[in-house]
Amino acid sequence: MEYALLIYGDEKVWAAQTEDELRELAARHERFVRMLDERGAMRGGRELAPVSAATTLRRRGEDVSVTDGPFAETAEVLGGFYLIEAADLDEAMELAARMPEGVVEIRPVVPVRESAG
Structure with missing residues (x-):
């Protein structure tokens, strides 16, 4: 089953990070992605632009x-996501616990339903 790991955090904290801190965080995310790849669980993911770039309809x-x-x-905003494959919620939680930051x-993910036509 697919699961979305939605990463929440405080944009002010993210914006205040030094270049060294940002590089270390990027390296931790790269290690997380490698772990997901090695387990065959990685399906996708992206960092999102700041909420100041958002438009709500x-x-x-x-x-x-x-x-x-x-x-x-809200103080905590959606900053990015990973789309993973996991056998069940327990495995998804085990993978999410390795996330390098934030609230997850x-x-x-609801499977796409094939049309009856």
Whole structure:
């Protein structure tokens, strides 16, 4: 089953990191990806742009509104994600526990349903 490992953190903390700290964090993520690759669990993942680059679209019936910024104002924001393959939630949690940083939300990915047509 596929799981999304959603990485949350404080953008102010991320922005305050030194170049050395950023290099070390990148190296830790590279080691994490290698571990996922070695286990055959890596399916994808990306870092996200800051929430200041976000656009939120809200639909209510036929009405659509667009606003700059994230869906919710909060200290912890979604900073990136990994898409992994794991046998079950226990294995997904074991892999997520090796994440090099932040708060990690583990969310099962709903399989694509084939059309009946």
